[in-house]
Amino acid sequence: MTFPTGPVTVPDVVDHIADGRDVTAVWVNELGGTTFSVGAGAEFVKVYPDEHAHLLAAEAPRLRWARRFTTVPEVIDSGPGWLHTRGLPGRSAVDPRWADEPRTAARAIGAGLRWLHDALPVDDCPFGRPSWVPRDAPAADRLVVCHGDACSPNTLMADDGTFAGHVDLGDLGVADRWADLAVATLSLDWNFGAGDFQAVLLDAYGVAADAERVAYYRRAWDSADDGAPASAG
C-alpha cells in the first residue's frame, strides 16, 4: 500500500494494453497487486496475483454500477487478475503534493464521502455489505452505499484541493455510513500523522463524531485485516 520504490516487472497484459505507450508502476499494495499508469495517466491497469484475482472481478461490476451516479473510473476491460480503467483527472490524497496540506486532504476526503453516500441509491444497490462489515452490526445511524475501503489513497483530488473522484471500489456495499467514516478517519493517522485531521474530515462530511460507532467499525476493520480483506489501501 505504497508508492513503488524499486523497479517493477511489467506484466504481459499491461505491455499488450500499452501497445508502445509509456508504462509506469504507480502503486503496490500489500497483496502483491500493482497498479500501472499507461500513457501518462490516460489509462490505468491494476494487476493482482492469482490468489487475489477475485477482488478485481468484484471491482469491475461495482465501478460500472457506481459510475452511473458519481465520479469513479470507467472500466475499459477486465480479465482474470487485471482491471483496465480510464484515468480520472486528479491525484491521490496521499500524493506528495498534499503532504504539507493534510487539512486540505482531510477536507476533500470528507466531502468526497458525503458526495458518495448521498449519490448512490441504497435501494437499487445490487451488492451486499462490504466483506469486513459484520452481519450483526448494530442498527445503522444511516444506511448508505459505502465505499468499503475509504482509506486516504482511494480519494482523488483536483489540483485546487477539492474532491475529484473515488477509486478502488472492490468492496463497495450497503452499510452504516460509519463503516466508511471510521476507516477514513483512522487512515488519516497512518497517512498524515497526528493532528486534528479527523475532526476536519467529519466537519467536511457534515456530521458530529460518534465515538461508539467509530470504535465498533475500526474493530471490525482490524479483525478482517487479520484474515483476507478485499483491500487495505
Ligand SMILES: Nc1ncnc2c1ncn2[C@@H]1O[C@H](COP(=O)(O)OP(=O)(O)OP(=O)(O)O)[C@@H](O)[C@H]1O
Ligand atoms: N482510473 C484511475 N484514474 C486515476 N488514478 C487511478 C486510477 N486507477 C488507479 N489510480 C491510482 O492508482 C492507485 C492504486 O489504485 P487502487 O487503489 O485501485 O489499487 P489497489 O492496489 O487496490 O489499492 P490498495 O492499496 O488500496 O489495495 C490509486 O490510489 C490512484 O492513485
Ligand SMILES: [Mg+2]
Ligand atoms: Mg487503493
